[in-house]
Amino acid sequence: xxxxxxxxxxxLSVFDCAVKNNNNRLVANRNLGDNGSTCKAKYWTLVKYFxxxxxxxxxxxxxxxxxxxxxxxxxxxxxxLSVDPYQRVVGSFPDQxxxxxxxxxxxxxxxxxxKNPKYPVGKYIRAAFGWRSLTISNGKLSDQDLxxxxxxxxxxxxLGLGVLGMTGMxxxxxxxxxxxxxxxxxxxxxxxxxxxxxxxGQIAKIKGLTVIGIAGxxxxxxxxxxxxxxxxxxxxxxxxxxxxxxxxAPQGVDCYFDNVxxxxxxxxxxxxxxxxxxxxxxxxxxxxxxxxPKVTIVQPAILFKQxxxxxxxxxxxxxxxxxxxxxxxxxxxxGKIKYQETVTVGFENTFKAFxxxxxxxxxxxxxxxV
Amino acid sequence: xxxxxxxxxxxLSVFDCAVKNNNNRLVANRNLGDNGSTCKAKYWTLVKYFxxxxxxxxxxxxxxxxxxxxxxxxxxxxxxLSVDPYQRVVGSFPDQxxxxxxxxxxxxxxxxxxKNPKYPVGKYIRAAFGWRSLTISNGKLSDQDLxxxxxxxxxxxxLGLGVLGMTGMxxxxxxxxxxxxxxxxxxxxxxxxxxxxxxxGQIAKIKGLTVIGIAGxxxxxxxxxxxxxxxxxxxxxxxxxxxxxxxxAPQGVDCYFDNVxxxxxxxxxxxxxxxxxxxxxxxxxxxxxxxxPKVTIVQPAILFKQxxxxxxxxxxxxxxxxxxxxxxxxxxxxGKIKYQETVTVGFENTFKAFxxxxxxxxxxxxxxxV
Numbered sequence: 252x253x254x255x256x257x258x259x260x261x262x263l264s265v266f267d268c269a270v271k272n273n274n275n276r277l278v279a280n281r282n283l284g285d286n287g288s289t290c291k292a293k294y295w296t297l298v299k300y301f302x303x304x305x306x307x308x309x310x311x312x313x314x315x316x317x318x319x320x321x322x323x324x325x326x327x328x329x330x331x332l333s334v335d336p337y338q339r340v341v342g343s344f345p346d347q348x349x350x351x352x353x354x355x356x357x358x359x360x361x362x363x364x365x366k367n368p369k370y371p372v373g374k375y376i377r378a379a380f381g382w383r384s385l386t387i388s389n390g391k392l393s394d395q396d397l398x399x400x401x402x403x404x405x406x407x408x409x410l411g412l413g414v415l416g417m418t419g420m421x422x423x424x425x426x427x428x429x430x431x432x433x434x435x436x437x438x439x440x441x442x443x444x445x446x447x448x449x450x451x452g453q454i455a456k457i458k459g460l461t462v463i464g465i466a467g468x469x470x471x472x473x474x475x476x477x478x479x480x481x482x483x484x485x486x487x488x489x490x491x492x493x494x495x496x497x498x499x500a501p502q503g504v505d506c507y508f509d510n511v512x513x514x515x516x517x518x519x520x521x522x523x524x525x526x527x528x529x530x531x532x533x534x535x536x537x538x539x540x541x542x543x544p545k546v547t548i549v550q551p552a553i554l555f556k557q558x559x560x561x562x563x564x565x566x567x568x569x570x571x572x573x574x575x576x577x578x579x580x581x582x583x584x585x586g587k588i589k590y591q592e593t594v595t596v597g598f599e600n601t602f603k604a605f606x607x608x609x610x611x612x613x614x615x616x617x618x619x620x621v
Numbered sequence: 622x623x624x625x626x627x628x629x630x631x632x633l634s635v636f637d638c639a640v641k642n643n644n645n646r647l648v649a650n651r652n653l654g655d656n657g658s659t660c661k662a663k664y665w666t667l668v669k670y671f672x673x674x675x676x677x678x679x680x681x682x683x684x685x686x687x688x689x690x691x692x693x694x695x696x697x698x699x700x701x702l703s704v705d706p707y708q709r710v711v712g713s714f715p716d717q718x719x720x721x722x723x724x725x726x727x728x729x730x731x732x733x734x735x736k737n738p739k740y741p742v743g744k745y746i747r748a749a750f751g752w753r754s755l756t757i758s759n760g761k762l763s764d765q766d767l768x769x770x771x772x773x774x775x776x777x778x779x780l781g782l783g784v785l786g787m788t789g790m791x792x793x794x795x796x797x798x799x800x801x802x803x804x805x806x807x808x809x810x811x812x813x814x815x816x817x818x819x820x821x822g823q824i825a826k827i828k829g830l831t832v833i834g835i836a837g838x839x840x841x842x843x844x845x846x847x848x849x850x851x852x853x854x855x856x857x858x859x860x861x862x863x864x865x866x867x868x869x870a871p872q873g874v875d876c877y878f879d880n881v882x883x884x885x886x887x888x889x890x891x892x893x894x895x896x897x898x899x900x901x902x903x904x905x906x907x908x909x910x911x912x913x914p915k916v917t918i919v920q921p922a923i924l925f926k927q928x929x930x931x932x933x934x935x936x937x938x939x940x941x942x943x944x945x946x947x948x949x950x951x952x953x954x955x956g957k958i959k960y961q962e963t964v965t966v967g968f969e970n971t972f973k974a975f976x977x978x979x980x981x982x983x984x985x986x987x988x989x990x991v
Contacts, residue, residue: 340925512920517913534920543887545915550882550904554932555710562924 255571288340290317290326294353295382295601298487301342304539310354310602323389325370327360332382332598332619333412334449334605335446335527336510339538353381358621359400359411360386377411384599385621393539395566401576406583407592413616414450414583414590415576420565421532422450423575428568429530429561434459439519441487442510444471445614447532449479451508454478460506463499465492465515467611472586474614479511479589492612503527511536517547520558539609633752638817643663660687660696664723664757664973665752675979676910680724680972687757695740695746698966702989703782709908709988723751729770729781729935730756730989745770746780751972754991765936769929771946776953777962781984784820784960785946787887788837790935791902792820793945793971798938799900799931800876804829807870807892809889811857812839812880816986817902819849821878823958826850832878833869835862835885837981849959873897881906887917901932908980961985 291314299309320326321590333356341347341355355422360382362374367390370376379396380386390397413419414472425447439454442448443464450463452475463483464475472484485492485498496504503524509516513536520529536594537544553560568575582588593613595604601619608617631937661684662849667799690696703726711717711725711820718725728751732744737760740746740780749766750756753801760767770781783789795817802808812818813834822832822845833853834845853869857864873894879886883906890899907914923930938945952958963983965974978987 340921372748485878509920512918516920531920531923533926534924535920537918537921543917543921544920547913548882548899548904548907548916549919550879550886550932551710551907551913552932554904557932557934557937560930562920562922562927564927567927 273498285386291315291386291470292317292383292385293598294384296352297342297350298350298422299343300350301339301539303541303604303613305339306340307602307607312599313351317385320364320366320387321389322366325362325365325367325387325390326388327378327380327388328363328375328384329358329360329380329384329621330375330619331409331412332601333357333416334601334608334619335418335596336358336533336535336538336609338605339416339535339609353383355379355381357412357417358383359408359449361534370399375408375411377416380596384598395569403580406498409592409594409616409618409620410590412618413446413592414579414588417565418446418616419450420568420572420575422447422454423579424568424571425530425532426451426454426506426508429563430508430528432458432460432506436505437461437463438464438506438508439465439496439500439504440508440510441465441515441519442535443475443481443484444468444535444614445510446613447473448508448510449591450519450588450614452481453479453504455508457582457587461500461502463496463504465511465519471614474591487515493522496522506530508532509534512538513544513546517549517552520549520552520556520560523552523558525556527556527558529558531560531562535609544572593617595619597621655726660755661685662687662755664754665970666722666724666752667712667720669719670715670720671709671756671909673911675712675972675976676710677972678879682807683970685690690691690734690736690757691759693759694757695732695735695737695760696739696885697750697758698733699728699730699750699754699756699991700745701729701779701782702968702971702991703727703754703786704965704971704978704989705788706903706905706908706979708975709905709979723753725749725751727787728753729778740769745778747779747786752968754968765939773950779867779962779964779986779990780960782988783816783962784949784958785894787935788816788939788948788978788986789820790942790945792824793815793949794935794941795900795902795926795933795940796821796824796876796878799933800878800898800967802828802830802876806875807831807833807872808876808878809833809866809870809874810833810878810880811835811885811889812903812905813851813854814838815880815981817981818878818880819845819961819985820958822851823849823952825876825878827952827957831870831872831873833866835889844961857885863892866892876900876903876963879904879987883907883914883916887919887922890926890930891927892917893922895926897928899928899930901930905979962988964990966990 271610273333276511296313298311355480362370362372365372374446379399440448440452444466455462462481465487467488485495503529504522505524507519507529510533512534592615598621604619640892666683668681732740732742735742754965808830810818810822825832832851834851834853835857836857845851855865873905874892875894875897877889877899879901880903962985968991974989
């Protein structure tokens with residue numbers, strides 16, 4: 252019962268700072284508060300560092316009053332929040348995020364009030380403002396942490412968190428620069444129905460590879476094969492991965508784009524060909540384990556097949572992001588890349604969306620529509 | 622009792638084909654056999670594929686009569702046999718070596734009879750003839766499998782199996798081409814007192830790195846530090862690796878030259894710096910396990926530190942072997958590289974030497990003097 256009351260409370264109180272469309276200009280109406288000048292922001296914060304799978308009690312929503320803008324500042328209203336696997340990792344480490352402070356993450360926001368000509372009202376930005384509803388910024392952030400979105404035409408701005416954002420950059424550079432796939436080769440993608448995985452498989456198809464996706468439900472498999480053009484699908488919850496992989500990749504595996512780690516990855520590594528390349532993009536199987544899990548040793552596979560296994564952070568190629576965005580836009584126009592989002596509605600459901608994503612409930616990029 | 626009888630039998634019968642020095646030319650005396658023309662070769666062969674740690678009953682010595690040489694052939698008498706960790710691996714796989722056939726491996730042999738001008742009597746060769754006492758060859762083998770040794774001057778020919786052979790090539794290229802060490806960086810070497818490990822550490826010192834060796838006895842540690850110039854030593858049988866490594870490498874680890882795999886490697890990987898490089902040269906901790914062991918997952922370390930982990934086979938750089946041999950000879954002359962061998966005497970003790978090496982009883986390169 253109290254849960255519903257809290258939910259109702261949230262829904263009534265999320266937008267304290269109303270935004271009006273006034274002659275085609277969005278303006279924040281700061282006159283709703285009792286004192287006529289406050290504007291309340293909500294943010295999600297950690298109450299307790301994650302230990303094991305995140306629990307409802309690990310996070311809560313807090314509020315803060317926002318002061319009037321100073322010169323050089325702008326006020327941005329979150330439109331979409333990003334929920335991503337890496338947030339599970341940083342949520343365990345005091346050196347990454349502090350209890351009580353806004354939880355970190357990327358968002359697409361719209362500028363609703365400004366005293367900074369570089370950030371005019373109405374523009375959409377991608378910003379590392381965390382899971383916050385409203386944010387004041389002086390704009391002094393790196394390009395990775397704050398960027399005005401280019402005009403996406405008739406594409407949704409949420410793609411700035413997905414295929415045209417960090418997710419897309421991760422798939423593009425992690426595949427092309429680390430796996431270095433060649434036409435005719437075979438690639439396995441784990442977490443294939445996830446935000447990054449589905450894009451990796453689609454790019455690999457464009458590049459002429461045989462693409463094998465691993466995911467956790469036949470429904471996802473159907474989507475990967477029938478809609479995205481993957482060649483084969485392995486359901487890690489039902490199939491014997493070793494056997495199924497031998498069957499669908501009798502020629503062996505040349506590239507492995509790994510989002511999950513764990514036993515799935517050990518299985519794949521032992522079926523790779525000489526000089527195979529492995530992109531370690533995620534290790535979600537280990538994120539929710541209170542201690543590092545023990546899995547089948549991988550070094551013998553790396554040794555005997557002369558594999559190259561590499562982890563990365565997409566910011567390594569930050570200066571080439573525009574190239575990737577341009578390429579994605581072309582592929583989307585040509586129908587070669589299909590973007591997919593799982594949208595959860597409501598700021599108050601952000602943590603729920605996050606936990607659902609960790610459980611693999613999403614298909615494609617998981618975002619929250621504020 | 623029967624073991625001793627076998628041993629006596631072996632010792633009496635190992636050299637059926639006597640070799641005489643006749644006016645400074647070595648010649649095989651084929652007149653010892655009953656029929657006046659046979660010459661008996663001994664070879665070690667698998668009776669049973671290795672499963673778990675090799676057992677005395679897994680291998681045996683067999684004999685065969687060697688026919689007279691045909692034109693183009695030569696007869697080579699083994700002088701040193703190589704015992705190496707990789708032989709444990711191939712000894713488990715029917716596609717690598719057949720039961721009953723000579724067990725594979727490298728040897729230094731001297732040519733004792735010839736009908737091939739390219740291989741004159743008296744010359745030393747390095748050859749992939751396996752654990753055999755005498756071998757007839759037509760010389761039609763790749764450079765890796767058969768090469769006349771250059772003149773080593775006053776250095777022992779056994780170095781053709783060690784620092785000037787595959788062992789040295791593995792250390793040289795595995796370190797320089799995969800770890801790509803830079804002056805001032807910190808490297809950890811596991812299996813540091815082994816054939817490859819001790820050379821890696823010495824080269825790393827020449828290149829100006831801080832060198833930390835991991836091995837299994839304080840005696841080895843003393844040797845590594847006091848004679849070879851390693852900066853620090855961790856005894857994996859006594860020390861808590863995580864803690865000791867934090868203490869001796871508070872600056873983190875940039876390169877890891879891995880000969881062992883297993884928990885030692887998991888520990889090291891989690892203490893590496895961003896963009897660290899890992900050479901996977903061996904995985905001896907897993908070789909004797911009947912099933913692949915489970916160890917602490919490494920993918921999160923690879924991911925979060927953007928590590929590059931690569932396995933290799935030194936033949937990748939075969940065209941550059943002369944460069945490495947030349948460099949080693951210079952370093953040895955300058956006293957910058959000290960070579961160390963653990964020599965077991967007697968063809969019949971080859972398997973024992975092999976098992977001892979697998980247990981880490983050797984210091985430096987393990988060879989058998991026939």
